[in-house]
Amino acid sequence: MNQMITIGKRAFWKLFGQYKGLRKELYVLFWGKAATNMGAMIWPMLTLILSNKLGMNAQEIATITITLGIIQFPVNLLGGKLADYCNKRNLILVCDLVTVLCYLIAAAIPVSMAQILLFFTASVFQTMENPSYDALVADLSKTEEREKAYSLIYLGMNLGIVLAPSIGGMLFQHHLGLAYAIDGLTTLSSTILIFLFIKDITPVTEKKKNVYEKEQHTQSTWKIxxxxxxxxxxxxxxAIYQFSYTQFNFLIPLNMEALYDAKGAVYFGFITSLNGLVVILGTPVLTKLAGKLSDIQKLTMGQILVWFSLGMYLFIQGMLPMHYLSMVIFTLGEILTTLGSYPYLTRRIPASHRGRISSVSSLFLGAAAYGSQGVIGGIVEHGTLIQAWEWIAGIGAVGILFYLLLMVMDKRVYPLLYGQKK
Structure with a gap:
């Protein structure tokens, strides 16, 4: 027994010890993300709130989310600009305080479109702070630490979200206001952590700097x-990956509700919590195992796994255990994509433009997400769930092909990242 405990401890430290040596501010951001997501109960339930509580159909839900989401696009660009020119820590604090206020007001009023508008206002300010978060992680880590830094923050996000969706699913029917209140209070706790413990956000200085990250202050974002x-x-x-990934919070809950009626919210909460649990267990493992893979290889493998997991919905309707298996595969693909995406981007763009290009990437992802809801919502409304899943499978296959093409292009354009000479 003691030997098994010793082996377990060694395995634990081997996995989580890889996060040692990072700047202390990154650990604060880790705990801040964990605290915020401990109350992340509304986003996973949004489709079900609009459907079950407000009586909207799939196309109406898509229209509402797309319309309100469009507002976020200019806000995202503004957030990226502010991230490159303002104090990132202070910007995060201001946005968090507005978010907290919106959540607490929403908690005090009945379920209505006013409550949804408050929620979307909160999400707009969270969107504004995201480029600062993304750029800050890159600023505070060395080039070779980038995967571990983003892996740590991603782990924190999902550490908090393990129980939140399940609790949200149980509060959904009779105590939705309490879910809003918990969202607000946990975000407030994250804000306090950042205010008290992050003082120094001076970017890491490296003796041997990646030439592709050289600052270009005189160049515009679009020119770069x-x-x-x-x-x-x-x-x-x-963006193609995001088109498929968005079905996690759109088509899957609609599918669960169609199969299991009111219990669909509870089952979807469990599935979402499983997603968070697999992230916690799988992120350090895949960070270690995939350490020698290139960013593009991780991204391609992530796309394949997400495509396969969502394609399973063509065959597993009504087979509840298989929905959980699909989510495990989906989550492994999500982890690999997270480990590859921001490290890929930050290694190939000037450090002076991290915030702005992060916001542009969010525009691509947002357009794909809301476009996906519009297209898939229309298919569900005028066709069937199976037809919608066929579209997702086809688009996912295109995504795999595109990543394979990117793999060839990248090696030619950024040879120094592959140990080759120009």
Whole structure:
């Protein structure tokens, strides 16, 4: 027994010890993300709130979320600009306080469109702070630490979300206001952590700096992107992935409700919690195992796994255990994509433009997400769930092909990242 405990401890430290040596501010951001997501109960339930509580059909839900989501696009660009020119820590604090206020007001009023508008206002300010978070992680880590830094933050996000969706599913029917209140209070706890413990956000200085990250203050964001068409193609590939990934919070809950009626919210909460649990167990393992893979290889493998997991819905309707298996495969693909995406981007763009290009990437992802809801919502409304899953499978296959093309392009355009000479 003691030997098994010793082996377990060694395995634990071997996996989680890889996060040692990072700047202390990254650990604060880790705990801040964990605290915020401990109350992340509304986003996973949004489709069900609009459907079950407000009586909307799939196309109406898509229309509402797309319309309100469009507002986030200019806010995202503004957030990216502010991230590159303002104090990132202070921007995060201000946005968090507005978010907390919106959640607490929403908790005090009945279920209505006013409550949904407050929730979307909160999400707008969270969107505004995201480029600061993404850029701050890159600023505070060395080039070779980038996967571990983003892996740590991603782990924190999902550490908090393990129980939140399940609790949200149980509060959904009779105590939805309490879910809003918990969202607000946990975000407030994250804000306090950042305020008290993050003081120094000076970027890491490296003796041997990646030449592709050299600052270019005189260049505009669009000029840099147009001059690096490989980055634009990567954003298209990432957007196609996002088109499929969005079904986690759109088509899957609609599918669960169609199969299990009111219990669909509870089952979907369990599935979402399983997603968070697999992330916690799988992120350090895959960070270690995939350490020698290139960013593109991780992204391609992630796309394949997500495509396969969602394609399973063509065959597993009504087979509840298989929905859980599908989510495990889906989550492994999600982890690999997370480990590959931001490290890929930050290694190939000027450090001076991290916030702005992060916001542009969010525009691509947002457009794909809301476009996906519009297209898939229309198919569900005028066709069947199976037809919608067929579309998702086809688009996912295109995503795999695009990542394979990107793999060839990237090696030619960024040879130094592959140990080759220009």
């Amino acid at each position: 992107l147009w001059g690096q068409k490989t980055i634009l193609f990567f954003l298209i590939c990432w």
